[in-house]
Amino acid sequence: QLRVPSGSWHILAWCVHQHGGGCVWCPLPSKAATRSHHDLAQVDIYEKLPVPFGLVRFGVAPDHPEVKNVINTFTHTARSDRCAYYGNVTVGRDVTVGELQQAYHAVVLSYGAEDNRVLGIPGENLSGVYSARAFVGWYNGLPENRDLKPDLSCETALIVGHGNVALDIARILLSPLDFLRKTDITDCSLAALACSKVKRVWLAGRRGPLQVAFTIKELREMINLPGTQPVLNPADFTGLENAVKDAPRPRKRLTELMVKTALEKPREKAAMVQAAIPRLWGLKFQRSPQEVLPTPDGTRVRGVRMALTRLEGLGESAKAVPTGDVEELECGLVLSSIGYRSLPLDPAVPFDTQHGVIPNSSGRVMGVPGLYCSGWVKRGPVGVIITTMNDSFDTAQSVLEDLQGGVLDVSVSREGFGAVGSILHSRGIRPVSFSDWEKIDAAEVARGKAAGKPREKIVDPQEMLQLIGH
Template sequence: MAPRCSWMWRLPRCPLLGRNLSTTRRLGAGRSLSSKSPTPQICVVGSGPAGFYTAQHLLKHHSEAIVDIYEKLPVPFGLVRFGVAPDHPEVKNVINTFTQTARSERCNFLGNVTVGRDVTVEELQRAYHAIVLSYGAEDKKELGIPGEKLPGVYSARDFVGWYNGLPDNRYLSPDLSSETAVILGQGNVALDIARMLLSPLELLEKTDVAQPALEALSQSRVKKVWLVGRRGPLQVAFTIKELREMINLPGTRPIYDPSDFQGLGDILKDLPRPRKRLTELLVKSALEEPGEKEAVRRAQCTREWGLRFFRSPIAVLPSEDGKRASGVRLSVTRLEGSGESAVSVPTGETEDMPCGLIFSSIGYRSVPISPGVPFLPRQGIIPNSMGRVLGAPGLYCSGWVKRGPTGVITTTMTDSFDTAQSLLEDLKSGALNLSNSRPGASAIRELLLLRGVDPVSFSDWEKIDAVETAQGLKVGKPREKILNTEEMLQLVSR
């Protein structure tokens, strides 16, 4: 077992071990020891949008606070890098703002550090005045039906990670030899997957899609994609931008069952504006005859996608030899209630949908980070009030681990600002105890050194970024992602 650090008992006397100003930047610990009022030392766990937006708000609205961001991967930005679809580069522009935050004199990025393994939450609590848990939803929800482990069935999370270059998913190697794919779910992630499966290769070649995924998609035989939802058109979870992209996807046409949309026009006026606009587009696309130009385009398409409503999966069907998936059995449902709160209930009827490729896109879920941190397993969140972790003073949360895996990046921004504001209010009111100085990153670095963990700084990440960008430039892409964490670490150790 690694020896304990002196800072656990005598915080102000903790030395900086192995401090190198080129990588251990702007720790600010010395200032906190000499000032009349100790400098707030704040730690954020997770460097995705929730983590960076929280840090941004804290730094902007408190002129003294030091904010350290911990990330388990050697690279920052979380779902912006590994979740946003490659053909949505405009969404990734928030990285520019996050980079400005990371370069602040009062911010430190410590990558390649897994909280809960390399350092515990309790150890962070002894080094910081406050901790914000923003580690997202890194697990996937299970379907809980027979056959879901058969070859040919993939989680949306793993597939998205694969084409986005997430190191954990680089060996996924999905079998794309089936002409029909079924996606269980009707959210934005489901549409992202459908678009990736059906997009012309020349569109994907100009993105930062991982090279192994690009090569596999170039050999794909998928020609039809069904997106299956247990409820109806008024309850789809995708947004209008993503729907419009699918409707206009080159080489691809939508297919609908007009009966699914009958009567919806009569209730449009009573819908909230975002739902109204989305439903109007669905109804128009499904029921109105396309113009001459659009009709010609659709007639020439070789690929298609469709929405299947009021269906819930009850089993994945095996092939005759039992070695892989050959279809999915669906329970036909009906709705009880109306609007967003409508609940699907089975009618007793079933329907089999043949296919050799199935994606489960029913959501992500957060996991507990420490036995000492409250967690609600059913909801998959940390219990909190405005970001304050219930029953744990000094602990906060933001993002998906706070509210569940819902919303878009702007939702996360607002949510994270709210958490940061709660923390700032607690600093101002005295609810957060600043009577003792805390060493922050200096002490944690000492502890990590004793455990053989070498954190990656933001300037180290910029070395990785430069290599990826240069490699992408050679092939006409914005970047060619490095897929192996060991290769990343070798780059920063040179």
């Protein structure tokens, strides 16, 4: 039988959990998705945390429960008699990739992007400046971010970035508490947001409206958020309707929505609108952060100096070039949402540090037969869940082709978890099974029910382990 450690996305992969991308469980590939399958394949999933589901649990916004319904399909996969889950195992520390390769016929790395890109500007480490990854992890209950304690005592927040994550953060900051109380947002985050003084959120990007990375669904949701008013400068959208006439339909519809939103409120009513609506948000274009400005005592952020830019080129390939002009934007909270970055996992695995990916061809790790990769660590931190899902099918197909073509030698038996379990035991590591996870799940759902929520996430791994008797 083929024994393969599996990753958070798909059959024939294992994963170190990273909420930043590329780590969502996916059903076993169908014949339509991979054009073939293997009836004897055994899949073992290794996960860093005691709890599964990666990006679905820790990356999807709490007010998007419909996206989390895929957990039902993932659970069905995990309960298959050909699939086993081993949580609480950090690959690269508790067991090496080399040891996995000795135990399995194939290993697929699908560990996403655990780091974030930095702004690389003075003042970035001041109090009040946070990465989007850490902030999202905080309100979604990612254990490593549970003690973030962001300071929400200011009235104006600046989010650097024009992607879906930036919109998610803006929406969470401005959402009515009654909306959030019905979600699985963590209790400590809800308490902090209840005391928040943030009333204005600006989202700034280096380029223009034609280069924003968010999608129309998320923009429409933000525009329709109760109790808030979008503030878009009509001058930013002059002539754009003509510019997108021949653009792909998603870009055209997205631009038309921004134009409509910018123009639908007469300017003379702006003051009245601001007086009636307590919370505002807006998009600022062609502005690149140059320096985070400190308060007089030098301890925390008071604003950001922005370099104004002009665009060279057209469409999504346009480059932002500084004009030499600058402006200062006052704010007491800065959230950097400029992208994620994968990190090398194990010295035995090739890694391109410049691009933050494992060098590969259709998921086959270059120079290492039997080793594969998928998700953001394979192709970089771009795309949404469906993109990564399709990418996982591509890698699974590569594994199956190598199996059928004799690249993977299955004539020699491999012990799979039998060998890895012995290694973990010798190192004092006790894996968490899927049935163990279901006990944690039941406890979270029970706590949530008592609070009128879908679940109350446990954010401390030690509490999770104690709950299941580890």
